[in-house]
Amino acid sequence: MATSVVLAGAEPDFYHTVTKRKGILSWILTTDHKRIGILYLGTILVFFHAAVVLGFLMRLEMLKPEGALVEPQTYNTFFTLHGIIMIFLFVIPIVPAVFGNFFLPLMIGAKDVFFPRLNLFSWWLFIAGGILALTSVFLPGGAADTGWTFYVPYSIRTTTNVIPALLAAFILGFSSILTGLNFITTIHRMRAPGMTWFKMPLFVWASYATSWIQVLATPIIGITLLLVIIERLFGVGIFDPTLGGDPVLFQHMFWMYSHPAVYIIILPAMGVVSEIIPVFARRTIFGYNFIAYSSLAIAFFGSLVWAHHMFTVGMSDTGMFVFSLLTFLVSIPSAIKIFNWVATLYKGSIDLDVPLLFVLSFIVQFSIGGFTGLMLGALSVNIHVTDTYFVVGHFHYVMFGGTGFGFFAALHYWYPKMFGRMYNKGAAKIAWLLSTIGFNILYIPFLILGYAGMPRRYYHYLPQFQTLHVVATVGSWILVLGLGIMFVNLFLALRNGAKTSANPWGGETLEWTTPSPPPLENFDEIPVVTKGPYDYSKYEKAAQEVA
Amino acid sequence: MTTAAIPAHHEGHVHRDDEGSRMGMWLFLFTELILFGGMFVIYAVYRFSHPAEFELGSKELDTLVGTVNTMVLLTSSLTVAMSITAIQRGNKKFSLLLVGITIALALVFLVNKYFEWSHKFSVGLYPQSPELLSRPQGEILYFGLYFVMTGLHALHVIIGAVVLAVIMRFISRDIITKDSFVKLEAGALYWHLVDIIWIFLFPLFYLVH
Known part of the structure; x- marks a missing residue:
């Protein structure tokens, strides 16, 4: 760069780069992976x-056994x-689409993803799917009432707006496929x-495995949902x-995707944990x-366990045995x-800083989710607790306690890099404490209720379950309070947070070698990598000398 | 000054890596194969549970039309493959002609398909028709799958033809040239996919009795 002397250290960050288009168009028509990541973050947080x-x-x-608020159909x-x-619209895209987009190219020392325009197209598909899902609520006929699993024959018979909801899921799947395809090619090339x-970095490994599941499993749900649409039409x-x-x-086809989807959801969050801990x-x-x-x-074993969602619908004993065994195997990795x-x-x-606190919550909560998953994989237990709050509790421990908290960890870890400012750490710690306590008060009763026989998706329940339901509801208030503090804190820091350095945490991966926020081109010069991603040997050596 | 403020990177996209582009295309083809693979799984399950009715159903399809369409698609795969060789040798006009023939063959396939479907409709074989509903459930499933799978395949033929039309435009405007023909390769790969899916559909619906 001939003018580098003049411009040294003055290259604008990607928010302030002069672009061909102005204002909102410079965002919604951008092909910059960082802007697309921010776009995803904004839209996903709304959903x-x-x-x-x-x-x-x-x-x-659920505060009262006879229902306290809404009509059954509304419930x-x-x-x-x-x-x-x-x-x-949240757990599947949140980590890959936001942090994958923003950080994957940075972490491998690239200037962008391999197909930048396809990346923008994925976001547009995501928006289209999201809007379709939301409009289905307001169209005549009312929002879909099938549960997110769309089980036939009810999804064929119900008069609610199932087709827009199915189509939304189909389009979102397409968006997910294109993101996965893009990441695989980016990582390879x-x-x-x-x-x-x-x-x-291990986040890149996790994204790589996730992307393969996205590419190979999502088409199955695509065609299955499409067939239900065709059947209805x-x-x-x-x-x-x-x-x-x-x-x-249908259930087999549905879970052939939707179980691997669980690993689309959890693997990137595991990648985040692997980044933060060292x-x-x-x-x-x-x-x-x-x-x-x-x-x-x-990724591999997770694709072979789908029928453990269906132990009670009728399957050969051999099939049950094999799927149960494979389910146990997937817990090993x-x-x-x-x-x-x-x-x-x-x-x-x-250093017990905010990101690590969320990670510690992740580890404990994911472990509870994992162990209850093992219980569900055991045939004898499964028969008793299938379709109860036990399943719901297990699921939320993995999805929210795992991926949700992984997302919070990622957000607090990479926030200074994404926005160039640091949030109020005290408030963030309070938010962590409240959300962790609230989460567990909310979902531990679910496990107990389910074990006692409380079925999922019921809007009324037997009076003896009321105490635990009330406890869970109180937990939800604490959780929501924690979430409120967390997001208000992060939102305020966008404007008021103290400016931060390129590497506030002392990370060793490549994204910390760029300014915060990074310039449009990420790196002045493409870095040459000579060592592994987590080289803390100098600290370890120092610790040994002290000892 | 300006070169630093507005890097050439995003607007111009100078970065070029044909092998990566091909890889992306192959990944996309995997997803298409799995999309149809899901339907082949359903076909296999229902064929296994209703073998006799599937046999009866397949006897009602016109093997001649199916065979003609198979030959049409195989020939079109040949012409699109030849168009790559033509552009590699710098023969732009011949390459254009070959892609044009491919699109024409796609249209022949669709016309055939149209007559085949409308014949089925005229004899009362279509979803929810009184004739079809009076038949055993296995035949309802057979014809349901027949319409859905050949229909989705026909949709892919249409998409493929549109893609090839865009590619013809690229060739004529020298966006695809002797030195840069990865877009043509990608279009041709897609076309081969459309072809190979038919290669499986044809025996499964028309030939296996």
Whole structure:
């Protein structure tokens, strides 16, 4: 650059780069991976908060055995919408689409993703799907009431707006596929010189495994939902039992995607944890190769366990046995990760800062989710607790206690890099404390209720369940308070937060070598990588000398 | 000054990596294969549970029309593959002609398909028709799958033809040239996908009795 002397240190960050288009167009028509990441963050947070409100209202309804708030049909649409929004518009895209987009190119030393325009197209599909899902609420006929699982034959018979909801999920799936395709190609083709596969940060490994699931599993749900749409529109017999169709086949097709989708949801959050722990323990991560391979193992085994959602619908004993066994196997790579994270913390010089606090919540809550998952994978227990609050509790421990808290951790970890400012750490710690306490008060009763026989999706319940329901509802208030403090704190820091340096946490991965926020081109010069991503040997050496 | 303020990167996108582009295209083809793979799974399950009715249903399809369409698609795969060789040798006009023939063959396929479907409709074989509903459930499933799978395939033929039309425009405007033809390759790959799916649909619906 000929003018580099004049401009040294003055290259504007990506928010302030002079672009061809101005104002809002410079955002919604951008191909910059960082801007697209911010776009996703903004839109996903809107959906998230809408779904939180729905969940909050559902908990209010459950204060009394006879229902405290809404009509039964309204309750049905509440849990359907809560599920559709939280699954398809929050937990699936949140980490890959926001942090994957923003940080994956930075972490591998690239200037952008491989297909920048396709990346923008993915966001537009995401918006289209999200808007379609929300408009289905207001069209005549009312919001879908099938639950997020869209089980036939009810999804063929109900008069509510199932088609827009199905179409929304289809479009969102397409968006997810294109993002995955983009990331795989980016990771294969755009790593900086010297960054071999086993010098990649573990978040990149996790994104890589996730992307393969997105590409290989999502088409199955695409075609399945499309078939239900066709069946509703034209009366073609495919899943409808009155025309000879097999509703159980629908469930197989649905879970062939939707179980791997659980790993689309959790793997990137695990990647976040693997990033944060070494930084705040000041230790090289323990068992790098095992964590990297375990991501691939989870992706592989996770694709073979779908029928454990269907142990009670009718299957051969051999099938049940095999799916139960595979379910147990998939817990091994997850456990490997947990052990490696804890081993990294062991004898580290731990700095209990905000991101690590969320990560610790993640580890505990994900472990509870994992263990209850093992219980559900055991055939004998599964028969008793299937379709109860136990399943709902387990699911929320993994989805919210795991991925949700992984997202909060990622947001607090990368916030200074994304926005160039630091939030109020005291408020963030209060938010962490309240949301962790609230979360557990909310969902531990779910596990107990389910074990005692409280069925899921019921708007009325037996009086003996009331105490635990009230406890859970109170927990939801604490949780919502925590979330409120968290997001208000982060929002205020956008304007008022103290300006931060390029590397406020002392991270060793490449994104911390760029200014905060990074310039449009990410790196002045493409970096040459010579060492692994978590090289804290200098700290370890110093610690040994002290000892 | 300005070069630093507005980097050439995003607007111009100078970065070029044909192998990466091909990789992206192959990944996309995987997703298409799995999309149809889901329907093949459903087909397999229902064929297994209703073998006799599937056999009866398949006897009602016109093998001749199916065979002609198979030959049409195979030929179109040949012409689109030849168009790549033509552009590699710098023969722009011949390449354009070959892509044009491919699109024409796609239209022949669709016309055939149209007559085949409308014949089925005229004899009362369509979803929810009284004739079809009076038949055993296995046949309802067979014809349901027949319409859905060949219909979605036909949709892919249409998409493929549109893609190839765009590619013809690229060739004529020298966006696709002797030195840069990865877009043509990607379009041709998509076209081969459309072809290979038909190669599986044809025996499953028309030939296996």
